[in-house]
Amino acid sequence: MKRGFGSLLILLLCIQPLWAEEVQPEALYTEKECVACHTERDPDLVEQWRITAHGEASIVGCSGCHGDRHQRPAQLMTIKAREDETCVGCHRGPAAHSYATSKHGVINTIEANRQEWSAPLLVGNYRAPGCSYCHFYGGDHRDTMTPERGPEVRQWVCVGCHSPRYIREQFANGKRQLEIADLKLAEGDALMATADTLTGDLCSSLKQRQTDHRKNVLYGVGHQSPDYQWWHGQPALDGDLIRIRDAMDEARRREQLGADIVQ
Numbered sequence: 001m002k003r004g005f006g007s008l009l010i011l012l013l014c015i016q017p018l019w020a021e022e023v024q025p026e027a028l029y030t031e032k033e034c035v036a037c038h039t040e041r042d043p044d045l046v047e048q049w050r051i052t053a054h055g056e057a058s059i060v061g062c063s064g065c066h067g068d069r070h071q072r073p074a075q076l077m078t079i080k081a082r083e084d085e086t087c088v089g090c091h092r093g094p095a096a097h098s099y100a101t102s103k104h105g106v107i108n109t110i111e112a113n114r115q116e117w118s119a120p121l122l123v124g125n126y127r128a129p130g131c132s133y134c135h136f137y138g139g140d141h142r143d144t145m146t147p148e149r150g151p152e153v154r155q156w157v158c159v160g161c162h163s164p165r166y167i168r169e170q171f172a173n174g175k176r177q178l179e180i181a182d183l184k185l186a187e188g189d190a191l192m193a194t195a196d197t198l199t200g201d202l203c204s205s206l207k208q209r210q211t212d213h214r215k216n217v218l219y220g221v222g223h224q225s226p227d228y229q230w231w232h233g234q235p236a237l238d239g240d241l242i243r244i245r246d247a248m249d250e251a252r253r254r255e256q257l258g259a260d261i262v263q
C-alpha cells in the first residue's frame with residue numbers, strides 16, 4: 001500500500017511539468033516585450049534572429065512575422081509566419097517575383113488553395129518549398145540559405161527533395177553565374193574610372209543599375225528562376241556596359257562639340 005502511494009507520487013512528479021507548461025494569455029505585446037520574454041524561453045532562437053538582417057532592421061521584430069497579438073493556441077502565430085504571404089508583404093519586387101517565376105513558386109501558386117501551412121517546415125510536409133521552408137528550415141531563425149553558414153546548411157534543405165549531385169551542380173552553377181556578373185561589374189567600374197567627362201549623378205545611376213541587375217542574378221540562381229538569371233540578370237548587365245560606353249561617347253561628343261563652338 002505504502003509502496004503504491006510512493007509510485008503514484010513519482011508518477012505525479014514526472015507529469016508535473018506538463019501541468020506547469022505556461023499558457024500565454026491572448027494579449028497585445030510590444031516588440032520589446034516579445035524579445036524580453038522569449039529571450040528567457042528561447043535564448044538560441046532570439047540570438048539567431050538578432051544577428052540576421054531581420055534583427056538588425058528595426059522594423060522587423062518578432063511581430064513583423066508572427067503578429068503582435070499572442071494567440072491561443074500559440075501555434076497560430078507560427079502558422080502565420082510560415083505563409084508566403086507574410087514574407088511577400090514586405091519583400092515585394094524582385095525577391096517575390098523571382099520566386100513566383102520559379103518552378104517552386106508556380107507549384108505553390110497552383111496549390112495555394114490546398115496549402116494550409118500548419119505542418120512544420122520539414123521534408124515530407126510540403127511538396128515544393130515556400131519562402132519560409134528554405135529560409136527558416138526547421139524553425140532556424142538564422143537564414144538557412146545564406147552561404148555564410150557554409151554549403152552544407154542550404155544543401156541539406158534541398159536534398160530532402162532532390163539528389164545531392166543535382167543540388168551541388170545547381171549551387172556550383174549559381175556561383176559561376178555570380179562570378180561572371182562580378183566581372184561585368186568590375187568592367188563597368190574600370191570604364192567609369194576613365195570617364196572624367198561623366199557627371200557624378202550619371203555615374204551613380206549607372207552604377208545603381210548594375211547593382212540591381214547583379215542582385216537579379218542572385219535572385220535568379222537563389223530562387224532557380226531562369227527569367228531572373230537571364231532576362232533580368234546577365235543580359236541586363238551586358239546592356240549596362242553598353243549604356244556606360246554610350247554615355248561616355250555622348251559626353252565625349254558633347255565636349256568635342258563645345259570645344260568646336262568655342263574655337
Ligand code: HEC
Pocket residue numbers: 034035038042045046049054060061062063064065066078081082119120121132136137138139140141
Ligand atoms: C522573418 C520572419 C520571422 C521573424 C522576424 C521571427 N520569426 Fe519566429 N518563426 C518564423 C517562421 C517562418 C517560423 C516557423 C518555423 C517552422 O515551422 O519550422 C517561426 C517559428 C517560431 C517559433 C516556434 C519555434 C518552434 O520550433 O516551434 C517561435 C517560438 C518563434 N518563431 C519566436 C520568434 C521570436 C521570439 C522572434 C523575435 C525575436 C521571431 N520568432 C522572429 C519566422 C519569423
Ligand code: HEC
Pocket residue numbers: 022023024025028029030031033034035037038041062063066067068069070073074075076077078
Ligand atoms: C510574458 C511572456 C511572453 C511574451 C511577452 C510573449 N510570449 Fe510568445 N510565448 C510565450 C509562452 C509561454 C509561449 C508558449 C506557448 C503558449 O503560450 O501556449 C509562447 C509561444 C510563442 C510562439 C510559438 C508558438 C508555437 O508554435 O508553439 C511564438 C511564435 C511566439 N510566442 C511569439 C511571440 C511574439 C511575436 C510576441 C510579441 C508580440 C510574444 N511571443 C510575446 C511567452 C511570451
Ligand code: HEC
Pocket residue numbers: 053054057059060064065081082086087088089090091131132135136143
Ligand atoms: C515586416 C517586414 C518583413 C517581413 C514580414 C519579412 N521580412 Fe525579410 N527583411 C525585411 C527587411 C527590412 C530586411 C533587411 C533589408 C533588406 O535586405 O531588404 C529583410 C531581410 C531579409 C533577408 C536578407 C536579405 C539580405 O540582404 O541579407 C532575407 C533572406 C529575408 N528577409 C527573407 C524573409 C523571409 C523568408 C520572410 C518570411 C518568413 C521575411 N523575410 C519576412 C523585412 C521583412
Ligand code: HEC
Pocket residue numbers: 084087088091095096099100104129130131132134135145146147154218219221222223
Ligand atoms: C528553394 C529555396 C528558396 C525559396 C523557396 C525562397 N528562397 Fe529566397 N533565397 C534562396 C537562396 C538560395 C538565396 C541566395 C542566397 C545567397 O546566395 O546569398 C535567396 C535569396 C533571397 C534574398 C536575398 C538575400 C541576400 O543575401 O541578398 C531574399 C530577400 C529572399 N531570398 C527572400 C525570399 C522570399 C521573400 C521568398 C518567397 C517569396 C523566398 N526567398 C523563397 C532560397 C530560397
Ligand code: HEC
Pocket residue numbers: 103104107123124126127128129134154157158159160161162167170224
Ligand atoms: C519540399 C521539396 C523541395 C525542396 C526542399 C526543394 N525543391 Fe526544388 N523542386 C521541387 C519540386 C516538386 C520541383 C518541380 C519538379 C518538376 O519539374 O516536376 C522542383 C524543381 C526544382 C528546380 C527546377 C527544375 C526544372 O526543371 O526547371 C530546381 C533547379 C530546383 N528545384 C532546385 C532546388 C534547390 C536548389 C533547392 C534548395 C535551395 C530546392 N530545389 C528545394 C521540390 C523541392
